[in-house]
Amino acid sequence: MPNEKLMTKTIDASELSFNDFKSIVINDYKIAFESRQASILGRREVLTGKAKFGIFGDGKEVPQLAMAKAFKNGDWRSGYYRDQTFAFATGISTIKEFFAQLYANPAEGADPFSGGRQMNCHFATKSVNEDGSWNDLTQIKNCSSDISPTGGQMARLVGLAYASKLFRQNKELDYLKHFSVNGNEVAFGTIGNASTSEGVFFEAINAAGVLQIPMAISIWDDDYGISVPAKYQTTKEDISEVLKGFQRDADQPGYEIYKVKGWDYPALCEVYEKAIQVCRDEHVPVLIHVTELTQPQGHSTSGSHERYKSKERLSWETEYDCIQKMRTWMLESALATEEEIAALEKEAKIFVRNAQKEAWNEFLDSIKPEQKQVVDLVSGVAKHQPELAKIAAGLASIADAQRREVFAAARKAIRLSAAFSSPERNKLVEWYKQQDHLNYDRYNSKLHTNGKESPDKIALVEAVYDEQSKMVDGREVLNACFNENFARDPRLVAFGEDLGNIGDVNQGFAGLQAKYGELRITDTGIREMTIMGQGIGLAMRGLKPIAEIQYLDYLIFALNVLSDDLASLSYRTKGIQKAPVIVRTRGHRLEGIWHSGSPISMILGALRGMHLCVPRNMTQAAGMYNTLFRADEPAIVIECLNGYRLKEKLPGNAGDFTVPLGRAEVLEEGTDITVISYGSSLRIVQEAAEELNLLGISVEIIDPQTLLPFDTTQVCVKSLAKTNKLLVVDEDVPGGASAYILQQVLEEQKGYFHLDGQPKTLSAKAHRPPFGSDGDYFSKPSVDDVIEAVYQMMHDANPSKYPSLF
Numbered sequence: 080m081p082n083e084k085l086m087t088k089t090i091d092a093s094e095l096s097f098n099d100f101k102s103i104v105i106n107d108y109k110i111a112f113e114s115r116q117a118s119i120l121g122r123r124e125v126l127t128g129k130a131k132f133g134i135f136g137d138g139k140e141v142p143q144l145a146m147a148k149a150f151k152n153g154d155w156r157s158g159y160y161r162d163q164t165f166a167f168a169t170g171i172s173t174i175k176e177f178f179a180q181l182y183a184n185p186a187e188g189a190d191p192f193s194g195g196r197q198m199n200c201h202f203a204t205k206s207v208n209e210d211g212s213w214n215d216l217t218q219i220k221n222c223s224s225d226i227s228p229t230g231g232q233m234a235r236l237v238g239l240a241y242a243s244k245l246f247r248q249n250k251e252l253d254y255l256k257h258f259s260v261n262g263n264e265v266a267f268g269t270i271g272n273a274s275t276s277e278g279v280f281f282e283a284i285n286a287a288g289v290l291q292i293p294m295a296i297s298i299w300d301d302d303y304g305i306s307v308p309a310k311y312q313t314t315k316e317d318i319s320e321v322l323k324g325f326q327r328d329a330d331q332p333g334y335e336i337y338k339v340k341g342w343d344y345p346a347l348c349e350v351y352e353k354a355i356q357v358c359r360d361e362h363v364p365v366l367i368h369v370t371e372l373t374q375p376q377g378h379s380t381s382g383s384h385e386r387y388k389s390k391e392r393l394s395w396e397t398e399y400d401c402i403q404k405m406r407t408w409m410l411e412s413a414l415a416t417e418e419e420i421a422a423l424e425k426e427a428k429i430f431v432r433n434a435q436k437e438a439w440n441e442f443l444d445s446i447k448p449e450q451k452q453v454v455d456l457v458s459g460v461a462k463h464q465p466e467l468a469k470i471a472a473g474l475a476s477i478a479d480a481q482r483r484e485v486f487a488a489a490r491k492a493i494r495l496s497a498a499f500s501s502p503e504r505n506k507l508v509e510w511y512k513q514q515d516h517l518n519y520d521r522y523n524s525k526l527h528t529n530g531k532e533s534p535d536k537i538a539l540v541e542a543v544y545d546e547q548s549k550m551v552d553g554r555e556v557l558n559a560c561f562n563e564n565f566a567r568d569p570r571l572v573a574f575g576e577d578l579g580n581i582g583d584v585n586q587g588f589a590g591l592q593a594k595y596g597e598l599r600i601t602d603t604g605i606r607e608m609t610i611m612g613q614g615i616g617l618a619m620r621g622l623k624p625i626a627e628i629q630y631l632d633y634l635i636f637a638l639n640v641l642s643d644d645l646a647s648l649s650y651r652t653k654g655i656q657k658a659p660v661i662v663r664t665r666g667h668r669l670e671g672i673w674h675s676g677s678p679i680s681m682i683l684g685a686l687r688g689m690h691l692c693v694p695r696n697m698t699q700a701a702g703m704y705n706t707l708f709r710a711d712e713p714a715i716v717i718e719c720l721n722g723y724r725l726k727e728k729l730p731g732n733a734g735d736f737t738v739p740l741g742r743a744e745v746l747e748e749g750t751d752i753t754v755i756s757y758g759s760s761l762r763i764v765q766e767a768a769e770e771l772n773l774l775g776i777s778v779e780i781i782d783p784q785t786l787l788p789f790d791t792t793q794v795c796v797k798s799l800a801k802t803n804k805l806l807v808v809d810e811d812v813p814g815g816a817s818a819y820i821l822q823q824v825l826e827e828q829k830g831y832f833h834l835d836g837q838p839k840t841l842s843a844k845a846h847r848p849p850f851g852s853d854g855d856y857f858s859k860p861s862v863d864d865v866i867e868a869v870y871q872m873m874h875d876a877n878p879s880k881y882p883s884l885f
Contacts, residue, residue: 211530238616
């Protein structure tokens with residue numbers, strides 16, 4: 080059957096008979112050869128138009144067999160998009176599933192890795208169920224969902240390996256039996272040689288060396304990065320030479336570094352067995368530099384490598400093709416005859432071809448009923464409008480119709496028949512509406528996990544105050560929140576720059592490292608990308624990480640990791656993986672270009688799939704943390720930089736009260752104008768409202784509290800229905816987050832219909848704020864700015880009552 084899984088086995092020469100050894104080798108060769116045929120046939124499918132794009136693992140088959148032999152249940156892979164042989168050899172993927180992904184088949188179970196959402200060779204295993212509950216990760220070979228950005232897999236790899244260290248060393252986690260077996264799991268990473276030029280690679284290598292974690296990174300080195308040879312990529316043209324300073328010795332910890340030729344099957348098996356045993360037993364990182372690899376079909380289906388490789392190089396690649404070299408070795412070692420190998424190869428070609436055909440036919444078969452339904456429905460409408468018959472006939476003539484062609488025909492027929500009501504048209508419209516729901520599930524669902532621990536399912540618990548409640552610095556409210564939650568849940572860990580020993584630069588974690596230990600509250604180096612990756616990997620393995628970015632401006636250093644990986648994780652796996660990381664940072668009002676950032680529009684644009692919390696004070700922040708600690712979806716919490724020493728009342732249940740995400744709050748009621756703001760700007764608005772009241776203007780102030788999600792109970796539009804005027808005050812650039820808020824209120828909440836004048840925004844200037852209090856005053860909305868903006872809107876509405884100020 081084309082779905083057959085042909086997995087590799089470990090070679091133990093001390094226990095195997097010759098016949099057993101021969102059987103394993105022949106089975107391995109079959110896996111490698113089938114994988115190569117899948118690459119060849121996959122490329123052909125793209126070039127004939129059946130698939131959009133293809134990138135394959137040809138030339139890397141044999142080293143991936145060796146890696147797969149060392150990969151055990153409970154282990155994790157964070158790899159790159161040429162690891163198909165590894166996926167076949169471990170049973171993570173079948174060849175039929177490989178082709179289903181190439182065709183982007185969204186049918187249930189066809190592409191179990193991404194539901195048809197990712198291009199081929201992007202694998203993932205099922206960590207969570209439909210309801211968001213975890214599977215037993217110790218019983219499967221785990222594969223974190225691949226991403227295309229080169230080097231992007233390295234950040235999360237650090238976290239996947241770091242989890243094993245925590246599970247091994249923190250005995251409080253022993254009860255998490257479904258996530259680890261005493262921390263014995265290895266995190267396997269793979270990367271191409273050219274991608275080792277990326278900053279995230281060096282950041283991850285250094286972080287793993289510092290942390291001393293069981294991370295095994297394999298570098299597939301074929302001397303090129305698309306058309307660019309190694310001499311333009313890597314110092315000395317040899318990455319393991321560059322990294323020799325990381326080699327551990329008797330006095331200093333570091334890496335074990337191995338170098339092996341990618342066409343040498345027995346040497347590869349030996350090196351991987353040894354390297355992974357060291358990694359697993361001693362809990363140290365290892366690096367395996369696999370050299371002299373080839374890329375027989377070039378980089379991808381976008382072009383041919385004959386354009387940039389010399390005839391000598393192409394000739395060498397033919398001779399040193401790893402499958403060809405393995406074949407020669409098998410013949411020379413009398414493990415198989417020419418006839419046996421030829422028969423195996425013939426059988427493999429047939430097997431792969433059948434798997435491809437079955438995957439393609441299943442893809443088409445899932446669409447053909449819809450195609451026939453639309454042809455029949457449009458033909459019915461054409462009884463009243465004969466010109467529509469061309470649409471039905473055109474769709475019927477497409478032998479291999481894609482779903483977009485089916486729905487384009489249906490929608491065109493609906494548009495062209497809008498003026499001609501008929502029962503047949505009603506049936507077509509009803510069918511379309513029903514299918515629209517199905518297509519949402521196929522192509523748009525699972526941006527968030529939406530499971531049983533979704534933030535919107537966390538119970539509301541009000542903050543408790545009594546006569547004994549003290550007024551304290553805002554930072555003390557946070558500290559009490561963190562303290563109670565770390566005592567409650569041993570899965571919680573926190574890490575970041577200056578977070579541990581000094582308790583963070585604003586003292587939210589003051590004293591907590593001494594109380595809960597360095598394993599749980601940890602300082603890191605200055606390495607924003609791998610701080611985020613550390614969080615992603617830990618969260619994927621069942622822990623509850625708080626990954627701190629010291630200032631919001633520095634989030635830009637980690638934006639690629641958050642956007643490419645974390646924010647898209649639930650969506651790109653269609654909900655089979657999750658990583659409930661809480662990114663803690665601080666921003667808004669302070670002083671200077673690098674410490675006063677409010678790049679909210681950047682976050683809104685890049686990080687859909689994460690929740691965005693913008694609390695106005697530390698009590699609200701604590702309530703949001705309490706919600707997120709109990710939920711299972713990723714979020715960013717931006718604390719107000721200028722609020723840590725402002726006085727707030729300490730709740731008696733600092734670790735338990737919750738602030739629901741998406742619940743906007745009316746801070747002050749008013750009748751004349753609605754002003755929406757968030758974070759530190761709210762204090763500016765509240766101060767302005769006092770003077771405006773003296774001018775006879777009643778301001779209703781709304782704090783959305785979170786921007787993702789935004790005001791799920793429509794507090795804003797209810798206010799607008801009363802005041803009919805809207806001002807958004809925002810510290811982001813003009814047209815930034817304020818434009819998003821307008822879209823939400825005026826379009827999504829239909830607030831446009833309640834306006835009696837032009838809605839306005841008051842934002843920061845287009846540049847970053849200069850240093851100093853004067854710079855802040857003239858760059859970001861001030862009390863004076865808010866007063867004058869509101870007054871001008873009232874003047875525009877009633878100039879006789881509110882005469883011009885200027």
